[in-house]
Amino acid sequence: MTALDQTLPHFHAIIPAGGVGSRLWPLSRAEAPKFLHDLTGSGHTLLRDTWNRLQPLTGDDAIMVVTGRAHRVAVLEQLPELAEANVVLESEPKDSSAAIGLAAAILHRRDPDVVVGSFAADHVISDAARFRAVVAEAVEVARAGYITTIGIAPTEAAVGFGYIKTGETLVVDGAPTAHLVDRFVEKPDLATATGYVESGDYFWNAGMFIARADVLLAQLAETRPGLHHGLMRIAEAWDTDERDDVVDATWPLLEKIAIDYSVAEPAADKGRLAVVRGDFPWDDVGDFSSLAKLLSGGRVGDLAILGEGARVLADSSSGVVVSQSQRLISLIGVSDIVVVDTPDALLVTTRENAQRVKAVVDAIKQAGRNDLL
């Protein structure tokens, strides 16, 4: 273990484990969302990989998981080390401001000096040591009072991610890459993305936020006072007998809003948002096309294959096959294809059309076939 892998005092990770991952249907389902799948062929679910990546910085006792009630058992099965006190169950999804805000508020009551870092349960990061070094740097910037994000150094002109434009340099001890964030930009077109990458002033927005809990909550109080108030009420009751009553009365009323809009963008406007450079391979595995890129093992020629015991016969084909059945899958002369074979649903599309999978999910929803979602 290197020096960087020692636990960081007063640092507590938050893993929001929500979101089905509609663009990964029919692999991802309501019952088995993206974070409960092994999407890289590592042998671990993305959630377990996230835990393993963070644990050297936190130990077993300083990682909190926020997830839906329906996923409690599956999450604990993946993370047997996870303490009951670090499980926050949502009765219904309320987006990231409520999930991360509640975790921050609970942790702040337990430790007023806590620095929290929020890391999605369903992203793929392949250099864990480098990741931890960058988180350690972000924690230094957070201790200096900034809400801090990790901007991913872009390796190509991706159009599937949002971007972060860096502003002036910040001088913080132990944080050589720290800058203020100038602004966030939504997914660009290819020409714009190319300009961003060439300029060197832009990072990919990976949605990771590290901040002192008090700073985070103060920003939320300023921007979304109603939501902040509700979260503080729940946090006060959390470690008491009144938890369930207060949650039942309050949670359903909370505003649904992404933390990007409630905290990050307003903080950037006020010069309170910092960014450190994340120079590790990262992907949010937003669709089956990214999956094709990420899978390195289990290839047949130019075809990436995911699935235990997958049986694939491929003749001049490329793309990705996900096999969740024991059926023989034969491909002949199909390029950049996406085949996802599950016991009750089959998807055939191309990498180019991978983003359109969500439309199928919407069609199934409209048809009332929730058993397939």
Add this chain to the structure above:
Amino acid sequence: MTALDQTLPHFHAIIPAGGVGSRLWPLSRAEAPKFLHDLTGSGHTLLRDTWNRLQPLTGDDAIMVVTGRAHRVAVLEQLPELAEANVVLESEPKDSSAAIGLAAAILHRRDPDVVVGSFAADHVISDAARFRAVVAEAVEVARAGYITTIGIAPTEAAVGFGYIKTGETLVVDGAPTAHLVDRFVEKPDLATATGYVESGDYFWNAGMFIARADVLLAQLAETRPGLHHGLMRIAEAWDTDERDDVVDATWPLLEKIAIDYSVAEPAADKGRLAVVRGDFPWDDVGDFSSLAKLLSGGRVGDLAILGEGARVLADSSSGVVVSQSQRLISLIGVSDIVVVDTPDALLVTTRENAQRVKAVVDAIKQAGRNDLL
């Protein structure tokens, strides 16, 4: 019923029901070969459609089916009218000369004046009345002593069929389109096929042969005396107690050869082969690409769908989907695709690559996975 739909005296149809249809894997299997499938969405198997098409010319008692022992039950289930005397079971496949030759020899012993007509169990013909009129014409030519084939008037420059070049006009009563056959040609390239179709001198070879049984057998005796001898021995014993013994002793020794080579081509060379014009829609459904063309019902946009209770969601896709499972099949943005979904095997290819399906079957054979064939 028109005059043409009256039964033809001394005419006996032979339906060779063999051949798995490898290019239609994984729909066609050893256990459920092509002729036992409904490939047009008609609600009938191809075998049943073949029977229905011929029956008005023959009645129930003048159609003989030659098939493998393994398919006896399935064939009788499809054709409950089929008399035991009209079932010829092969202990092992011996190609079309043996199958048709044996049927002809048995029928010749029962009726020396019989005219036999051989019609594959797994072709698709959509104008049955026109088909019967053409068969009636061919029977007239056969009665005049010619081995007669039905040449299909080509509707496009197909490269997937063999062609028949017509020779001089034949004058036969009741057979206005009769010509001698000049020669047979193998599947041509596109330029050659285009020339053939433009010339008007070529037909598609649909492998239908109509002849007096004595003429057919005499031709076989001339070209393949050993095979002829074996078939005559079996035919002599067929309607006696010795059938099984003689079959067991003789059948395994018979030469495997297509009737095109043992009878049709040699007869053409000697000016004994005639052709009448088949101006009805015909297809041998050689692969999934032809299937896509043939399926008229059950379409979702540009997608042809085959399979009872098929559930298909298609977004800007074209091609053909065959569904033999109850799974939901979703296609997004795939053109000229072929998806064949069965309980234990899935095939994804394109119409352009449909002929290459046989290579997959060969690979499975080599892998010793006969359960999938």
